[in-house]
Amino acid sequence: MSTDTLRKQPSSQNGGSRQTAARLLGENGALAGLVILVVALALLSGDFLTVDNLLNVGVQAAVVAILAFGVTFVIVTGGIDLSVGAVAALSAVVLAWTATDHGVPWPIALVIAIAVGVAAGLVNGALITYGKLPPFIATLAMLGVARGLALVISEGSPIALPDAVTHLGDTIGSYLPVPVIVMAAMGLLTALVLARTYSGRAMYAIGGNEEAARLSGIKVSRQKLVTYALSGAFAAIAGVVLAARLSSAQPQAASGYELDAIAAVVIGGASLSGGKGKAFGTLVGALILAVLRNGLNLLSVNAFWQQVVIGVVIALAVLLDTLRRRGTSFSPRTFYAGGGVVVAAVAALAIAVAVNGTGSGTGGGTKIGLSVSTLNNPFFVQLRQGAEAEAKRQGVDLTVSDAQNDASQQANQLQNFTTQGMKAIIVNPVDSDAASPAVQAANKAGIPVIAADRNVNNATVAQLVASDNVAGGRDAAKTLAEAMGGKGEVAWIQGQAGTSASRERGQGFAEGMKAFPNIKIVAKQPADFDRTKGLDVMTNLLQSNPGITGVFAENDEMALGAVKALGAKSGGQVKVVGFDGTPDGIKAVQAGTMTASVAQQPRLLGQIAVQSAIRAAKGDKIESTNAVPVKVATKANASEFAS
Numbered sequence: 001m002s003t004d005t006l007r008k009q010p011s012s013q014n015g016g017s018r019q020t021a022a023r024l025l026g027e028n029g030a031l032a033g034l035v036i037l038v039v040a041l042a043l044l045s046g047d048f049l050t051v052d053n054l055l056n057v058g059v060q061a062a063v064v065a066i067l068a069f070g071v072t073f074v075i076v077t078g079g080i081d082l083s084v085g086a087v088a089a090l091s092a093v094v095l096a097w098t099a100t101d102h103g104v105p106w107p108i109a110l111v112i113a114i115a116v117g118v119a120a121g122l123v124n125g126a127l128i129t130y131g132k133l134p135p136f137i138a139t140l141a142m143l144g145v146a147r148g149l150a151l152v153i154s155e156g157s158p159i160a161l162p163d164a165v166t167h168l169g170d171t172i173g174s175y176l177p178v179p180v181i182v183m184a185a186m187g188l189l190t191a192l193v194l195a196r197t198y199s200g201r202a203m204y205a206i207g208g209n210e211e212a213a214r215l216s217g218i219k220v221s222r223q224k225l226v227t228y229a230l231s232g233a234f235a236a237i238a239g240v241v242l243a244a245r246l247s248s249a250q251p252q253a254a255s256g257y258e259l260d261a262i263a264a265v266v267i268g269g270a271s272l273s274g275g276k277g278k279a280f281g282t283l284v285g286a287l288i289l290a291v292l293r294n295g296l297n298l299l300s301v302n303a304f305w306q307q308v309v310i311g312v313v314i315a316l317a318v319l320l321d322t323l324r325r326r327g328t329s330f331s332p333r334t335f336y337a338g339g340g341v342v343v344a345a346v347a348a349l350a351i352a353v354a355v356n357g358t359g360s361g362t363g364g365g366t367k368i369g370l371s372v373s374t375l376n377n378p379f380f381v382q383l384r385q386g387a388e389a390e391a392k393r394q395g396v397d398l399t400v401s402d403a404q405n406d407a408s409q410q411a412n413q414l415q416n417f418t419t420q421g422m423k424a425i426i427v428n429p430v431d432s433d434a435a436s437p438a439v440q441a442a443n444k445a446g447i448p449v450i451a452a453d454r455n456v457n458n459a460t461v462a463q464l465v466a467s468d469n470v471a472g473g474r475d476a477a478k479t480l481a482e483a484m485g486g487k488g489e490v491a492w493i494q495g496q497a498g499t500s501a502s503r504e505r506g507q508g509f510a511e512g513m514k515a516f517p518n519i520k521i522v523a524k525q526p527a528d529f530d531r532t533k534g535l536d537v538m539t540n541l542l543q544s545n546p547g548i549t550g551v552f553a554e555n556d557e558m559a560l561g562a563v564k565a566l567g568a569k570s571g572g573q574v575k576v577v578g579f580d581g582t583p584d585g586i587k588a589v590q591a592g593t594m595t596a597s598v599a600q601q602p603r604l605l606g607q608i609a610v611q612s613a614i615r616a617a618k619g620d621k622i623e624s625t626n627a628v629p630v631k632v633a634t635k636a637n638a639s640e641f642a643s
Contacts, residue, residue, distance in 0.1 A: 061290035062179035070234025078274025086146035088239030096159035096249035121232025156497030169244035207274025303402030369417035386606030407434035414438035448616035473508020488549035534561025556585030
């Protein structure tokens with residue numbers, strides 16, 4: 001009997017060791033996944049493990065991490081906060097508005113901005129605790145309110161920050177970025193609150209069992225107010241750091257960041273059902289997302305595939321949370337799910353690279369980077385196509401990134417291009433001010449920058465390749481007024497608030513319409529350069545203004561939406577003028593449903609930008625501007641623009 005016992009003992013010890021190892025790895029699955037991801041990217045890209053690039057990763061993770069620390073408090077209590085991105089933008093806009101436009105000393109303005117974040121969080125908490133609204137609904141409503149207030153206060157335009165505040169986006173010495181310092185400080189504060197304070201213990205208790213927490217004497221309603229106030233305060237700080245990185249407060253900043261923040265918390269080991277979550281895990285989750293995006297950029301993975309990979313990671317993170325909640329103890333399946341989040345991400349990354357060959361790179365010679373403001377718009381898709389065709393013809397390696405109309409994401413892409421040692425960079429800025437710091441960094445690295453379609457303020461560009469949006473707006477006004485016979489009522493459908501294209505085209509149109517006093521602009525509404533929104537906006541405007549006889553849309557996509565809403569009236573009773581000269585827009589002009597489109601020839605713009613970048617990379621002297629001709633495409637000459 002004793003012999004049998006002795007023989008079984010090693011097996012028992014081995015089993016215990018395996019269980020201990022599985023438990024430790026399971027509890028630190030996110031960290032293990034981060035290590036695996038770093039190793040994989042180091043093997044795939046020689047640029048990844050450089051000091052400059054790792055500093056980039058830290059800076060790029062900072063804003064999402066700070067937001068995620070605040071969201072950690074909420075998720076630990078079993079709640080959710082969808083408003084943090086919009087609150088971050090609102091707080092930054094309030095800081096810039098009070099300090100720049102109203103002369104408030106910047107330290108006081110900073111306190112006001114954080115107070116705005118706290119106030120937004122308190123409103124969320126009050127709606128949830130006293131109004132009995134589900135957290136999803138309450139914070140979704142705050143998302144809309146905060147984003148709308150940011151646009152109202154800023155009038156849709158970025159506001160410059162005081163110089164003292166912009167230093168929050170700087171680097172101390174050569175290797176100590178201020179955003180990383182702020183991230184670390186907020187992470188330590190989060191860990192302290194959760195582990196060492198009554199509020200932290202109350203958060204875990206509420207998330208574990210709210211009714212039991214209430215019966216044990218915890219003032220649940222008051223604690224939820226504190227929790228959401230903390231989330232709002234952290235969002236405000238994240239907004240200030242983001243604005244400092246961009247040197248301006250953007251009313252559309254941090255759009256969609258709430259999803260990244262929630263994903264970082266869940267990837268880091270928190271449970272959406274509450275009662276579980278740590279500051280360190282949240283930090284690791286934010287770093288995983290930043291490392292993944294950075295690696296995808298360095299590997300030149302197609303911008304659309306990048307969205308697929310990030311989506312896979314987030315879906316797997318939620319799947320892991322579901323597996324956790326199903327079991328009461330760690331099992332091999334749970335462990336492999338935990339460690340598998342990033343392993344699966346690496347696999348998805350490999351698949352994306354394999355499917356897309358060299359990603360969005362072309363050629364194999366001189367390395368040039370192109371950051372496009374958005375590829376969700378036919379105009380910029382054509383710009384990219386023209387650039388890629390010219391790069392292939394010239395035998396250069398062109399890497400294209402899609403900023404998705406996010407100025408901070410574009411700043412990250414430009415930083416990555418600089419780290420990769422591109423010989424030249426082409427940037428189509430989301431915002432002319434926000435692109436400045438990243439372009440300045442490229443300037444310091446000796447990399448020439450070509451601005452395409454929009455200029456970059458407060459930085460050196462080797463050349464601006466663009467058509468004149470203001471002049472195009474004037475041409476649109478003249479064409480529309482003449483088609484209307486110099487009288488009537490006009491509906492003006494605007495682009496995305498805060499973008500330079502919308503501002504400049506609108507400025508030109510407003511100036512041009514001054515020459516026609518018998519034409520009245522009866523309505524102005526934004527439709528975000530989107531065809532579906534253009535359809536909805538035009539439908540609504542017709543209800544309140546049935547006498548409209550003219551429509552100006554700041555791009556062809558919105559104009560085509562308006563055409564759909566107008567039906568048989570379009571082109572006859574109601575004249576419609578668009579902007580960009582896209583293929584669909586030109587077809588509508590040829591069909592007579594659109595009166596005209598201001599054609600910018602985006603393919604030619606992309607082609608010229610690449611030509612100029614190649615010359616700049618060689619050190620050739622080039623002119624500071626290179627104008628791409630703008631023409632009004634009408635039914636008479638539309639065939640010239642048909643592709």
